[in-house]
Amino acid sequence: MGNFGDQPTRSRLEFDRGELTGAIGDSVTVIPLIVALALLTEVSLPHVLVGFGVFQVLWGVAYGLPVSVEPMKALAALAIAGALTYAELALAGLALAVVLLAIGLSGTLSAVERWIGDPVIRGIQFAVGLVLLETGVRIGLEDPLFGVAGLAIAGLAVVVGRREAGGLAVVAACVAIAAWTAGVPTPTLPGAPPVPDLASAVGWNAAEGAFAQLAMTVGNAALATSLLFADRFDADVSADDLSTSMGVTNLLAVPMGAIPMCHGCDGVAGKHAFGARTGGANVLIGVGYLGAALVATPALLAAFPVSMVGAVLAVVAVSLGSAVEESSNLPLSVGIGVLALVTNLGIAFLVGIVADLAWTRLER
Numbered sequence: 571m572g573n574f575g576d577q578p579t580r581s582r583l584e585f586d587r588g589e590l591t592g593a594i595g596d597s598v599t600v601i602p603l604i605v606a607l608a609l610l611t612e613v614s615l616p617h618v619l620v621g622f623g624v625f626q627v628l629w630g631v632a633y634g635l636p637v638s639v640e641p642m643k644a645l646a647a648l649a650i651a652g653a654l655t656y657a658e659l660a661l662a663g664l665a666l667a668v669v670l671l672a673i674g675l676s677g678t679l680s681a682v683e684r685w686i687g688d689p690v691i692r693g694i695q696f697a698v699g700l701v702l703l704e705t706g707v708r709i710g711l712e713d714p715l716f717g718v719a720g721l722a723i724a725g726l727a728v729v730v731g732r733r734e735a736g737g738l739a740v741v742a743a744c745v746a747i748a749a750w751t752a753g754v755p756t757p758t759l760p761g762a763p764p765v766p767d768l769a770s771a772v773g774w775n776a777a778e779g780a781f782a783q784l785a786m787t788v789g790n791a792a793l794a795t796s797l798l799f800a801d802r803f804d805a806d807v808s809a810d811d812l813s814t815s816m817g818v819t820n821l822l823a824v825p826m827g828a829i830p831m832c833h834g835c836d837g838v839a840g841k842h843a844f845g846a847r848t849g850g851a852n853v854l855i856g857v858g859y860l861g862a863a864l865v866a867t868p869a870l871l872a873a874f875p876v877s878m879v880g881a882v883l884a885v886v887a888v889s890l891g892s893a894v895e896e897s898s899n900l901p902l903s904v905g906i907g908v909l910a911l912v913t914n915l916g917i918a919f920l921v922g923i924v925a926d927l928a929w930t931r932l933e934r
Contacts, residue, residue, distance in 0.1 A: 582634030584850045589636075592846020593855035594738070596626075596638050596837040599889070602737040602882040603641045603650075605744070607829065608866075609876055610709075611649050612656040614827050615866040616760035621828020623859035625819050629833075630852020632815070635805055637852065638795070638837020639819070642666070642830040643890060644694060644783040644915060647701045648775075650883065653914070657766035658776040663820045663830025664768075665780050670787065671817025674810045682788055687930065690922040691789030692897035693906025694782050697918055699891020700911050702883045710880030719743075720881025737885040740878055748873035757864040763827025778916030785919055787832050791816060794835040802842050836889075902929060 600622065608615035622639060629637045645662055648654040654662070673679050710717030720740045727736035749755075792809040799805040816832050823831055841851050897903035902925060910918035 582849055583631065583853065584848045585854065586850075588845030588847060589850040590845075590854055592636060592841045592844040592851040593858065594735070595840030595842070595844035595846060596636070596640065596851075596855060598735055598738050598840050599643075599836065599886055600640050601741050602879070602886050603643070603646050604829070605741055605874070606650050606879050606883055607641075607646060608871055609874055609879060610652075611659075612764065613649070613659075613829060614760070614764050615871060616758075616863045617763045617827030618829050619859045619863035619866055620760060621823040621826055621831065623856045623863065624826075625823060625831060626852045626856030626859060629815060629819075630849030630856065632849075633807060634849045635799060635803055635807065636838060636841035636846035636849060637807075637812075638834045638841065639831055639852070640834050640837045642783045642787065642832050644698050644786050645779045645830050647698045647705075648779050648782075648915065651701050651705045653701075654775055654779055655766075655771065656764070657768055657771035658773075658779065659829065660766040660824050661768050661771040662776045662780040662783065663824045665776070666783060666787065666830060667817045667820035667824070669780075669784065669817075670813045671821065674812070674814030674817055677810050679788065679792055679809045679813055685923060685927075686785050686788055687898075687923075687926040688789065689897050689899035689902040689926050689929075690906065690919070691785050692894050693903035693922050694785045694910070694915065694919060695790070696891050696894035696903055696907035697782070697910030697915055698786070699887045699889075699894075700907055701915075702887035702890065704911075706880045706883030706887055708880070710877050710884065712880070713875070713877035716875040716877035717880050719875075720878035721884070723878075724881055724885045737882045737889075740882045740885070744874050744878050744882075745870075747875055747878075748870050752869045752873035755865045755867040755870050758867060760827075760863055763825070774916070778914055778919075781919045782910075782915035783830070785922075787816065788813075790836070791832040791834045795833050795838055798835045798838050802838070803847070899926070899929060902926060 607613045626639045649659045723740045724736035727739045792812045796809040799807045894903050906922040
């Protein structure tokens with residue numbers, strides 16, 4: 571990761587207003603997803619927040635840029651939908667950590683990219699969006715009143731020109747309702763991290779999640795993020811470096827009780843849009859996550875209006891699924907997404923690769 575020291579020292583870490591507002595940009599999808607995971611799975615929210623806090627700070631300082639640290643969305647979506655247990659989620663994250671570390675250190679990401687074309691990546695993103703949308707609608711209908719309230723808050727964010735912050739606004743409302751119901755929690759240190767039974771998780775479910783996530787990670791979290799740093803920050807951060815840091819993150823974070831994490835171009839774009847220009851934004855949001863870990867108590871979570879979180883998932887789903895419009899082969903990407911919905915992400919991923927390679931060969 572030799573590029574870490576290439577940015578000018580004076581601009582590596584700043585803590586002005588732009589960095590403070592930019593810190594919010596990466597939390598737009600992070601907070602809704604991890605709250606949903608904590609409410610619907612065995613994931614421990616305090617430990618997840620600690621993981622995000624530590625690695626936001628670590629990579630912000632190491633890169634000197636507002637690099638994103640966000641959930642691996644394909645794995646998160648499958649876990650939220652009930653298709654992955656916590657142990658399967660953890661095992662898939664550890665397996666991907668090894669793969670990403672090997673790819674990054676060997677400099678072979680470009681070779682992997684040749685097998686996973688843009689239509690496949692966009693198709694998997696579309697599929698994940700469909701999975702989250704289905705889950706969000708189902709949860710929202712459990713208590714329609716709160717579900718509609720969540721959609722109204724998200725809609726208000728659109729009206730005032732902050733569409734990207736709609737999910738975050740709904741979560742803020744959920745926190746306020748929970749604190750009103752359960753009372754303001756007393757700060758408490760997280761205990762020992764949960765220990766998943768990895769042996770029981772070995773099987774197709776974890777493999778399916780890892781396959782699908784690899785497509786998104788290679789395309790969105792490594793290659794696209796590298797290009798975005800060059801375009802928006804005039805910074806040379808290689809995709810192999812990003813792959814390596816994601817591998818390191820998950821080898822360390824998953825045993826800490828965190829969830830599988832990655833970088834991502836959407837998080838970087840969000841930080842940039844909100845004003846961040848240096849790794850200072852990472853330090854600020856990282857400290858915020860660590861502080862939130864102290865008050866994310868079981869009592870507070872139990873008071874959350876879950877159906878409002880369904881609206882949050884729907885907002886995130888639309889944002890993620892709309893990326894399919896950027897596909898170089900829209901029919902194929904949409905087909906991959908639909909196939910994933912009627913079968914599963916793993917099959918759609920493998921079929922998508924074969925179809926994309928065949929389509930490309932026919933075009934030559």
